[in-house]
Amino acid sequence: MGKVRISIYIDEELWREFKRYAAERGLNASELLEELIKEELMIELNTLILEETTPELDFEPIKPREPVSGLVREMRDERENSLSGQ
Template sequence: MEVAKAKTSIYVDRELWESFKRYARSRGVEVSRLLEDVIRDELLGEALLRAVSELVSSEDYEVDFEPVEPSGLVSELVRVLRDGRSGSVS
């Protein structure tokens, strides 16, 4: 089954468009195909958010965490997060 295609014109930042075309070439994908994939992903993400919000109200879940202030090296931050998580596992 062949999908009907629509030719369109859009205005995009020139440097962004050139980068997008280079990216498509580097992946071995046609620009049109990659753009279609990006649009599909965006629409799918939006549909997924709508579906989840219909199934779950804000009263059904709660995000509970204590933020960690970053300081020093990234490895120190990872260690703090890992230590905090290991103390909550039974």
Template sequence: MGKIKTSIYIDADLWWELKKEAAEENRDISRLLEEIISENLLLDLEKNIEEMLKKFEKKIEFEPLPSRGSVSELVRRIRDEREGNILR
């Protein structure tokens, strides 16, 4: 995607807050504005969701539950185990 140069009118206080944030993050204000606009317009949504899921996949670790008995029995057993751990 190519770049264009544009002029806009923006609230002065908002502009200075944006410039301050860009400076604090040591970032180019144009790039920061592009990211804000993209996020607002939900551009690159699929890519962002995939990146987010990759982060969560690294954090989520669990053992699969056995598939015997009813779901109600399984939930009751899990609750009993948790209760036992809490009361210890």
């Protein structure tokens, strides 16, 4: 993605405070402003959705000690009861 130079009008004191805030975080004002705009527009999330990327899960599968069919049946019954209002 290319960069574009912009001009905006903003309160001087607010801009000084923003630059100080950015510097405290090790960023320049442009970098922080870009991050904030992305967050506001949720660009990164939209990009992930559009690219249909799936985050990698890092876990080791386990083998159950006993059959899980009883647990599954119990969970289904609980869900059915909650949906039917019982």
